[in-house]
Amino acid sequence: MKTLLACPHCDLLQYETSLPPQATARCARCAAPLYRRVKSGHERTLAYVAAAAVCFVLANVFPLVALEASGQRNSTTLLGAIADLLGQDMELVAGLVFVTIWLAPLLQLAGLAYVLLARLQARRAAAEIVVLRLLAAIRPWSMVEVFVLGTLVALAKLVHMAQVVPGVALWSLAGLMGLLAAALNTFDEHAYWRTAAGADAGDAPAGAVRAE
Amino acid sequence: MTGAPHAVTAAQLGLASCHDCGLVQRLGGADQGRCPRCHALVTLRKPNSLTRTWAFLIAAVLLYPLANLLPIMHSGTLFSAQDDTIMSGIAYLWETGSWPLALVVFVASVLVPLLKIIALAWLALSVGRRAKRRRHERTRLYRLVELVGRWSMLDIFVVTLLSALVQLSSFAQVTVGPGAPAFAGVVVLTMLAAHSFDPRLIWDNAGRDD
Numbered sequence: 001m002k003t004l005l006a007c008p009h010c011d012l013l014q015y016e017t018s019l020p021p022q023a024t025a026r027c028a029r030c031a032a033p034l035y036r037r038v039k040s041g042h043e044r045t046l047a048y049v050a051a052a053a054v055c056f057v058l059a060n061v062f063p064l065v066a067l068e069a070s071g072q073r074n075s076t077t078l079l080g081a082i083a084d085l086l087g088q089d090m091e092l093v094a095g096l097v098f099v100t101i102w103l104a105p106l107l108q109l110a111g112l113a114y115v116l117l118a119r120l121q122a123r124r125a126a127a128e129i130v131v132l133r134l135l136a137a138i139r140p141w142s143m144v145e146v147f148v149l150g151t152l153v154a155l156a157k158l159v160h161m162a163q164v165v166p167g168v169a170l171w172s173l174a175g176l177m178g179l180l181a182a183a184l185n186t187f188d189e190h191a192y193w194r195t196a197a198g199a200d201a202g203d204a205p206a207g208a209v210r211a212e
Numbered sequence: 213m214t215g216a217p218h219a220v221t222a223a224q225l226g227l228a229s230c231h232d233c234g235l236v237q238r239l240g241g242a243d244q245g246r247c248p249r250c251h252a253l254v255t256l257r258k259p260n261s262l263t264r265t266w267a268f269l270i271a272a273v274l275l276y277p278l279a280n281l282l283p284i285m286h287s288g289t290l291f292s293a294q295d296d297t298i299m300s301g302i303a304y305l306w307e308t309g310s311w312p313l314a315l316v317v318f319v320a321s322v323l324v325p326l327l328k329i330i331a332l333a334w335l336a337l338s339v340g341r342r343a344k345r346r347r348h349e350r351t352r353l354y355r356l357v358e359l360v361g362r363w364s365m366l367d368i369f370v371v372t373l374l375s376a377l378v379q380l381s382s383f384a385q386v387t388v389g390p391g392a393p394a395f396a397g398v399v400v401l402t403m404l405a406a407h408s409f410d411p412r413l414i415w416d417n418a419g420r421d422d
């Protein structure tokens with residue numbers, strides 16, 4: 001039994017075929033990536049998620065950067081910088097920064113852990129479908145990597161006026177950036193959808209279109 | 213590559229694919245339905261795609277001058293005060309010898325938002341006129357716009373950090389200026405515009421040989 005796919009970018013109908021490891025299936029007409037076969041296993045992705053979670057905690061506990069000039073030392077944490085924006089009546093900007101570098105990555109990690117821990121025990125989490133949809137919706141708004149680059153630019157601007165001391169949280173954020181990307185890269189959404197509750201093999205959900 | 217015997221789209225066969233989980237399904241004559249697998253709202257195309265894209269784009273265009281002309285950052289020392297716009301911040305990086313970073317910020321903060329607005333306007337216009345040419349290029353352009361849009365948030369993060377670090381100390385103080393919310397608005401609005409645009413519209417009047 002073959003499964004029909006419609007390209008999300010040009011709507012071309014095509015059959016799903018099995019892929020060699022590490023390959024990506026692309027639309028035959030517009031070349032949009034359709035699905036991948038990732039070298040995964042729930043354990044591998046979960047390991048990335050766990051390491052990323054440690055980085056997330058460290059990034060919140062320790063100062064991000066410290067500034068030293070004329071005997072004064074001034075340092076800030078991730079949430080401290082956001083609280084500072086609130087103090088300047090910049091609620092809108094504060095909200096956006098909070099969502100993109102704190103809430104979205106945290107929800108991604110929590111969501112991945114929720115789905116993966118259940119799958120590791122060969123069961124499906126009760127809210128798996130909701131969480132899978134949430135993960136896809138959050139992805140464009142999670143911007144840890146942009147923030148890490150922003151930190152470098154800010155440091156480059158400050159080195160001319162003060163002694164700059166990168167903090168533990170900065171390295172942790174860089175780690176979070178890499179590990180979160182690795183977790184998402186080894187997380188095969190397509191495979192999870194295929195096997196999500198209500199889509200068991202041979203038991204196509206009502207309305208689904210399959211071809212013999 | 214997956215096999216494609218003929219260029220037949222899902223819509224031509226009365227099929228819709230779920231935007232959330234990709235399941236191809238029959239809508240049964242209705243405009244919309246619920247995906248049997250993930251319960252998301254399923255429509256043939258994103259609802260009111262062009263209208264929503266234009267609405268977000270026009271809002272972004274209106275905010276764009278404010279984002280660039282208003283100071284994004286105010287810095288003061290005991291002896292001087294200075295307002296910085298996006299461009300003057302880039303000029304500062306350039307003059308102090310960090311030209312690779314100046315280039316990065318210029319691309320992320322100036323070039324990307326501008327090109328993004330132009331690209332989405334072109335895409336929306338060409339779909340509105342049912343243009344037949346350059347479908348491949350337009351689809352690729354859409355993917356690029358979706359991919360790079362988020363990097364424009366760079367400057368917002370930079371001023372957030374600068375203002376948090378250089379606070380009420382004896383040597384200087386940096387506060388975030390009114391240009392920052394305007395600029396953040398442009399970034400969010402263009403991301404929403406890109407999200408509202410349905411690239412399948414580019415292909416909807418394509419023939420079999422296209």
